[in-house]
Amino acid sequence: MEPQNIRYGRTPHTEKLKWVNHMVKLMDNQFRIPGTNFRFGLDPILGFLPVAGDLASFGMSAMLVMTMARHGASGKLVTLMLLNIALDTVIGSIPVLGNIFDFFFKANERNVRLLTRHYEEGRYQGSGKGIIVGVLIGIVLLFILLIWVLWELAEWIYGQLAAIF
Template sequence: METHNTRYTRTPQSEKMKWVNHVAKLMDNQFRMPGTNFRFGLDPILGFLPVAGDLASFGVSAMLVMTMARHGASGKVVALMLVNIVLDTLIGSIPVLGNIFDFFFKANQRNVRLLTRHYEEGKYQGSGKGVIIGVLVAIVVLFILLIWVLWQLAEWIYTQLAAIL
């Protein structure tokens, strides 16, 4: 019986898929909490670095989505992946609550599962070059939105601190 993962070993994109799986695991499930089965990755750890950590996590997630789009993800699957990284980035950028959210949401693993289901359902369409420009535009817009939200949050925090002092 052939498993899903062995199917990729015979395709030219298998190295890219291995890379996508490896990076997604590193970001979301690389480490295990001692004495438990709870796993986490670099994404929630980066979330402890205000702004820079959220931007770094967003960049890695966006790079993974671009790679998956180049290797056959449909426009619908890419759109769902973008929703995952937007939720992860926007909610993850909220102090304290966002850090807790990052430990549980695991957007990159969700995106790999979306792509896996896409392949298993037989909807693989080839290169996916038709959605790459749309993905690039969406990533740029999301990046600008993230910067704006973080700016608004910083302004609000500054105003609250100024009122207290």
């Protein structure tokens, strides 16, 4: 599937949001498996780097959501976007299963589709500054959840290895 571009109509933020399309393509659809239409980006590749890769991917997704919130996404829309990146981050942190999941669940692309529908339905609200604090709190909570899940996973793996040796 080709990456979907955001169609903003005539808003003063069109130029500022072009980088969102670029980053979404880089994270979710930059590469194609030869002979197929299957596309993937840096997100699943970063998932192969334990902890650091998941944190980097989460950070980029969080920046994209903050940018979209700053440019008119509603509180409900931002909540849905945060749920997408939370799901991507939590399940993506699971070894092997998470890596496979990351190739198919493209949270950033899903968020762009949500934003596109938001603009096409005429719900564009302008600044969105009122929800930035909520987004920041949500991102911090998701980050804490990610660290906790990774900690629990590391303890479990350590326990399994200690039982073997």
